[in-house]
Amino acid sequence: MAVLEHVNVTVSDPKATAVWLGAVFDWKVRWEGDAMSGGYTAHVGDETSYVALYTPNQDMNKPQHSYTTRAGLNHVGVLVDDIEATEKRVAAAGFTPHNHADYEPGKRFYFDDHDGVEWEVISYD
Structure with a gap:
């Protein structure tokens, strides 16, 4: 059996997003720290699955509409x-x-x- 363990999403502020995810879904920060290319990541969820919240160390473009972007979330x-x-x-x-x-x-x-x-x-x- 396969189980989805996590999904990784690029956000503007992983710490702020972790706060509201905790308040809405009662999730906890499982890990947070430095990430690839000088970015920052927070893993937020429960003991079996989580959302990885990543931000790069660079300016990000405006979000595109996901339903019309190839590989969009x-x-x-x-x-x-x-x-x-x-x-x-x-x-x-x-x-x-x-x-x-x-x-x-x-x-x-x-x-x-x-x-x-x-x-x-x-x-x-």
Whole structure:
């Protein structure tokens, strides 16, 4: 069996992103430190999986629309136990939930963070 262990996303400020990910999803910083090419990385998640938040030591271009960019990251899906409570934490973190849906087998909504990364929150009731 194969299990997804992590995904690596380039962000403007790994430390700030780690803070709101912790507040919204109750994740912890597993590791942080210097990264390739003089950049910085923070690994945020639980004991089995995480999101690696990377920033290079250089100016970054404006984000492109992921759904029309080859190899673009379209969204990150996070499974939660209590979708309503998570949505309140998303809003408290300053993000706007959108595209709500009840579908078989559960519920979902999306939000975009300050770096333009789209997050999908899912709950299977």
